[in-house]
Amino acid sequence: MATVETREDLPLKKDGKRKGLNLCSEDFLGGSKLVNISLAVITIAITIALFFQISYGDYQIIPHGSVATDSKECSVIGTEIMKRGGNSVDAAIASMFCLSVVSPHIISLDGQGEAIIYNHKEQVPPVVISFNKNSASVSTLPNLVAGLSHLYLHYGKMNWKELIEPSVSLARNGFKISSHLAIAVRFLEAEKLFGVLKENNELKLEVLANTLEKFSSLTNDEIRNLIPRQNQPEITTTANMTFQYYNIFVPGGISEGPVLLHTLKRFQQENLTNSNSTIESEFIPKIAKINKMVHDELNMSDTFFKGTSTNVAVIDDNDLYISLVGFVFFSVFVFFCFCLRESAPMKGSDSCDELDSRRESAPNIKDSQSCSSLKAQN
Structure with a gap:
């Protein structure tokens, strides 16, 4: 009768185990090792998937950023500027130029303005940039354009021309007349300049389009040379307080x-x-x-304050905030006044204050006609 000898020395011998990684080994797959390895593999897979989704996939959450103006067209223009790589200052500049087109009764290219710029990411104190001086002469940039140019040179990212081109197109191709513009023209008896305006009708401002186009063609050096020292914007700091858990920043000095x-x-x-x-x-x-x-x-x-004002507020995805206010002291024909200055420099007392008398002597002038024709009729 044969006997079977049970030997336990082989599995118990220290050098009886084969060294190296044995994926099929019961010891390797046993206990908590399998759980830990599985979790590690899943974690790595999810991390890789998220990396590619964030880097190359469509946005699941829209990057925060917004443009708020008094006009839908101008808000859209500012938003498009940011989509094309511009920052909040670029968007604000483009939006303000747009407002000078669709709201000529509120803001003009020779108006005044003030901006507060705040970089929340860097947590630096906000800066106030005021361009509240009158244009030095007809050979320099109009006041609002000079202020926007200063913002562009110090904070802008995009090409200067790209910021003005949307407004050129809007003025040349036409835009819908707002109820506010129609009422203002009627109230101010400015039909002799703009014609009889009706809400939702189309208005084209060819003269303004040509003027904006000239500004858009300026190089950075030309812009600097056209802002004289006496017309440089003033840069100051803000006043602030905490109100209801909010940090309030406002322009200091002589302001509201x-x-x-x-x-x-x-x-x-x-x-x-x-x-x-x-x-x-x-x-x-x-x-x-x-x-x-x-x-x-x-x-x-x-x-x-007796006048009109408009505001542009923008934040981009880099937490750069800007609040830009443009305003004019009460002047009925601020748009056409600048048009006259742009077409032919005035001399001596031939100032914008005389626009009312010019209007009376040229009652049938429309914006589609050139400013030079108004000069000729006077």
Whole structure:
């Protein structure tokens, strides 16, 4: 009878195991090793997939960035500028040029303006750039154009021409007349310049298109030479405060900024921000009372700003913020006034203040006619 001898020395011998990686070994795949290896493989696979999706795939979340203006057309133009690689300053410049086309009753190329620029990513204090001086002469850039040029030279990324071309096209090809423009032209009796405007009709501004086109062809060096020293924008810092967990930045110096901060402080002192009342009959008198207190405390005069203004607010995907305000002191024909200056330099007392008399002596001039024809009729 044969006997079977059970030997345990082979599996128990230290050098009986084969050295090296044995993927089929029960020891290799046993216990928690299999779980750990599986999780590692899955993690690596997901990481690689996410890398390629982020680098080459379509955006699942739109990069934050926005353009806000008083005009849909101008907001679209600013947004397109950012889509083409421009930053928030580029978008703001393009949008403001657009507003000078679609809202000639509000802002002109020779208007004034102010911008606050804040780089949130770098957490540096915001800077205020003011271009509130009158143009030095007809041989230099109009005031608003000079201010926008300064912003471009110091903060812009795109080509200068690319920022103006959309507005040139808009002025030349036409745009829909807004209700505000139609009402303003009628109220200011400016039909002799623009014709009778009706809401949603198309308006073409060929003269303005030609003017903008000339500006768009300027090189950076030419732009610098056309901004004289006495017309350089003023650069200052902001005033600020914290209000309801928000950081408020406003222009300092002689502006409405400090007045706003003083008013907000009064809101806090009067505990108005914690009021549960939402009833107009209770809330509005409190606001009026605070405004009266601020008016008396700051010894403000009764003469307030008389003019028009428009605002552009932009943020790009690099957290660069800009708030740009363009305004003009009350002038009925700010657009056509500049048109006259652009077509033929004025001499001596031949100033924009005389535009009303020019208008009366040339009652049938439309924008489609040249500014030179208006000069000839005078």
